[in-house]
Amino acid sequence: MEAAQILDQLTTILSSDQINTNPDDLYVASADRYKKYAVAKKVLDVPAPIAIVYPATAREVATLLSFCNENGINVIPRAGMTATEGGLENWKETTLVIDTLKLDKIIRIDPYNSQATVQAGVPLQNLEDELRKIGFTTGHSPQSKPVAKLGGLVATRSIGQFSTLYGGIEDMVVGLECVFPDGHISRIKNVSRRAGGPDIRHVVIGNEGALCYITEVTVKIFRYYPENNAYFGYLIKDVASGIEILREVMVAGYRPSVARVYSEEDAAQHFEDFYDGKCVLLFMAEGPKGMVEAIREGINEAVARFKDNILETVDPKHIENWFNHLNWSQKQIDDEYAEMREHGSHAGYTTEISADWETIPVIYDAVIRRVRTEFDRADELTMLGGHSSHSYINGTNMYFVYNYTINCTPEDELLEYHHPIQKIIVEETLAHGGSMCHHHGIGKYRSEWTEAEHGSAFYMLEKLKQAFDPNGIMNHGTIYPADEIRKYIYREEIDG
Numbered sequence: 171m172e173a174a175q176i177l178d179q180l181t182t183i184l185s186s187d188q189i190n191t192n193p194d195d196l197y198v199a200s201a202d203r204y205k206k207y208a209v210a211k212k213v214l215d216v217p218a219p220i221a222i223v224y225p226a227t228a229r230e231v232a233t234l235l236s237f238c239n240e241n242g243i244n245v246i247p248r249a250g251m252t253a254t255e256g257g258l259e260n261w262k263e264t265t266l267v268i269d270t271l272k273l274d275k276i277i278r279i280d281p282y283n284s285q286a287t288v289q290a291g292v293p294l295q296n297l298e299d300e301l302r303k304i305g306f307t308t309g310h311s312p313q314s315k316p317v318a319k320l321g322g323l324v325a326t327r328s329i330g331q332f333s334t335l336y337g338g339i340e341d342m343v344v345g346l347e348c349v350f351p352d353g354h355i356s357r358i359k360n361v362s363r364r365a366g367g368p369d370i371r372h373v374v375i376g377n378e379g380a381l382c383y384i385t386e387v388t389v390k391i392f393r394y395y396p397e398n399n400a401y402f403g404y405l406i407k408d409v410a411s412g413i414e415i416l417r418e419v420m421v422a423g424y425r426p427s428v429a430r431v432y433s434e435e436d437a438a439q440h441f442e443d444f445y446d447g448k449c450v451l452l453f454m455a456e457g458p459k460g461m462v463e464a465i466r467e468g469i470n471e472a473v474a475r476f477k478d479n480i481l482e483t484v485d486p487k488h489i490e491n492w493f494n495h496l497n498w499s500q501k502q503i504d505d506e507y508a509e510m511r512e513h514g515s516h517a518g519y520t521t522e523i524s525a526d527w528e529t530i531p532v533i534y535d536a537v538i539r540r541v542r543t544e545f546d547r548a549d550e551l552t553m554l555g556g557h558s559s560h561s562y563i564n565g566t567n568m569y570f571v572y573n574y575t576i577n578c579t580p581e582d583e584l585l586e587y588h589h590p591i592q593k594i595i596v597e598e599t600l601a602h603g604g605s606m607c608h609h610h611g612i613g614k615y616r617s618e619w620t621e622a623e624h625g626s627a628f629y630m631l632e633k634l635k636q637a638f639d640p641n642g643i644m645n646h647g648t649i650y651p652a653d654e655i656r657k658y659i660y661r662e663e664i665d666g
């Protein structure tokens with residue numbers, strides 16, 4: 171179907187204020203923060219979608235998806251637009267972006283049953299603000315909280331800064347509603363637990379718009395006790411010795427809301443005032459008073475046990491102050507674009523991975539060594555380091571952070587810098603049995619390794635795609651590898 175015909179048909183499904191063909195908006199809708207520098211420099215190499223559409227009900231989403239399914243139109247679901255891995259990037263000439271803008275209602279806040287139901291386009295910050303008024307919190311606090319929306323947060327299996335206490339989004343989603351390409355609307359009911367077969371929530375959570383469209387989400391909510399918050403900070407010898415202490419706290423059974431270790435280089439970006447050229451270990455405890463006191467004791471015990479790893483104790487005020495300024499607002503995102511456009515520099519890139527306790531320090535050292543010795547432009551790095559920010563009983567994550575001076579054309583920036591570094595991180599992680607992707611999703615730019623990530627279980631992922639999206643209209647190239655990876659990453663000619 172031609173673009174003009176598609177637009178014509180759309181007017182029979184939606185009203186004119188639900189269809190956007192503004193060229194500037196379509197340009198922005200062609201990519202996400204993976205290509206942030208190319209976006210800012212106006213050198214994007216991907217096609218623009220035909221339109222951005224704004225359904226207001228699950229029924230309208232169903233009609234749109236059926237129409238796309240019958241006519242082979244690629245669909246990119248979109249929420250807060252903070253994606254970092256290419257999940258919003260468009261690789262097809264015939265694409266509609268289905269945005270959650272009008273799915274913006276907080277449907278019900280139910281403090282007695284500790285749950286809240288919202289449409290997919292509700293910004294997390296809005297829900298959090300409403301909950302705070304009645305002394306509750308979602309417990310979900312990704313750095314993108316001021317901008318990201320519930321649909322996107324569920325679709326990417328996001329995680330927040332207080333995850334060690336509250337869990338990732340997968341621990342919070344009680345039930346949801348989603349729409350499949352054939353127009354079927356599924357509602358997964360809200361119960362405290364059930365053993366009614368496999369947990370089908372997990373087919374939807376983390377699908378990155380490659381299987382279905384999320385329209386509504388019910389999440390757990392928690393009582394909020396900010397008056398009890400306690401902060402802890404230490405300068406430590408190195409990353410491995412900080413991870414040893416994180417592990418001790420976790421395996422002893424304590425659940426601080428935050429438990430983090432920063433390399434010296436990453437600490438320099440965050441804790442300039444006090445890091446003194448050292449690695450930083452920090453914790454935060456929150457919740458009822460008795461619980462906070464128990465966690466305080468647990469942290470003190472772990473620190474005492476590994477006292478040789480500690481160089482200095484940090485004033486907790488520094489840690490509290492840092493937390494209060496950690497989240498990124500839309501203004502900061504816009505400022506970064508302005509900086510890229512006008513001065514040719516950006517705030518850097520990240521790749522987040524996970525593994526068990528003994529493997530994380532091994533991967534960290536292997537990656538840093540390989541990047542420094544094998545990456546052709548290692549001399550141009552202005553920053554290379556990382557932090558562990560989400561811990562579990564059996565392991566933790568590593569969030570590699572890197573930046574560089576850009577000495578190539580904007581078109582080549584990703585291929586010259588971010589991708590080769592990301593490749594080393596993914597290769598080392600997979601070689602050591604870790605996961606290449608802790609919380610940002612696979613998007614399009616880690617899809618070349620999806621099969622290696624899942625091994626023999628890739629069979630199950632493939633079957634899901636075949637069952638739910640047999641015509642392949644959902645977010646082409648996301649999670650599931652597509653030919654275009656050769657074109658956009660390896661600059662090879664491909665058909666079509």
Ligand SMILES: Cc1cc2nc3c(=O)[nH]c(=O)nc-3n(C[C@H](O)[C@H](O)[C@H](O)COP(=O)(O)OP(=O)(O)OC[C@H]3O[C@@H](n4cnc5c(N)ncnc54)[C@H](O)[C@@H]3O)c2cc1C
Pocket residue numbers: 202203246247248249250251252253254256257258270290311312313314317318319320321322323324325326327328329330331377378379380382383384385498609610611613645648
């Ligand atoms: C400054 C900054 C800080 C960040 N910090 C964190 C962090 O602390 N923790 C973390 O986990 N992530 C973080 N991220 C990454 C990002 O915020 C998350 O991936 C977030 O979950 C994306 O939500 P969104 O609403 O912006 O979704 P979008 O960016 O709009 O979409 C993300 C993906 O979900 C799909 N999608 C969107 N809506 C739907 C829907 N309704 N149905 C199906 N699929 C859909 C899209 O197609 C895309 O693949 C950060 C990003 C930035 C820019």
